[in-house]
Amino acid sequence: MFGDWHDPIPAVIEATPKESLVRNDIYDCWPRREWNRGSIVLVGDAIHPMTPDLGQGACQAIVDGTTLASCLLGGDDVPLALHAYRRSRYLNAAIAMLFSRIWGGAGQLEGRVTCAIRDSLVKAMPLSLQLRQLDLVIQKQSNWVNSATV
Ligand SMILES: Cc1cc2nc3c(=O)[nH]c(=O)nc-3n(C[C@H](O)[C@H](O)[C@H](O)COP(=O)(O)OP(=O)(O)OC[C@H]3O[C@@H](n4cnc5c(N)ncnc54)[C@H](O)[C@@H]3O)c2cc1C
Helix, strand or coil, X not given: CCCCCCCCHHHHHHCCCHHHCCCCCCCCCXXXXXXXXXXXXXCHHHCCCCCHHHCCHHHHHHHHHHHHHHHHHCCCCHHHHHHHHXXXXXXXXXXXXXXXXXXXXXXXXXXXHHHHHHHHXXXXXXXXXXXXXXXXXXXXXXXXXXXHCC
16 A cells, blocks of 8 residues: 555565554544533533544544633632533534544445545635634634533
8 A cells, every 4th residue: 555655654664563463443432421420520522422533532532632621720619610610511522523523434435436435525625614624623712612611
């Protein structure tokens, strides 16, 4: 697959011992409605695992952490803070998971005609639509926290 890539990629692959290759299956999952039980609360892949196709899993986990901290700093009512945390993160995490799945699927399509159609559609996608998608995935944290803490 990489034989005609530029140097040193074929050489690096050639020099890699077979035993050092790792193969892991990848799973995603729509985030559950319940993010906490009592004061036990989930962040990151534990609640919204996504495929790596948008490079968002760890980013979303970090936003979970900072949002959770902001919500907890907002007052002494822990159940309310955990509710605000889930409310502020659910949609963003679900969208990131869904778009990762869609783009991952699109990237793995096979067949010359299918791939040509896919490539044409992607090229024809207006920049405004691409940016709108990005906006939905890379949500400004302050908006989510502000809209959720009351
Ligand atoms: C190939 C690939 C490429 C990726 N690329 C990107 C990228 O470019 N950008 C990006 O943002 N994300 C990327 N991700 C996703 C990212 O790696 C994950 O979303 C992120 O690591 C999730 O962090 P987490 O802390 O939620 O979970 P994890 O990183 O899985 O951490 C959970 C930890 O808990 C430990 N653990 C599990 N059970 C127990 C237990 N019972 N007791 C104690 N410890 C336990 C595990 O060993 C692990 O260390 C990629 C993922 C893959 C597979």
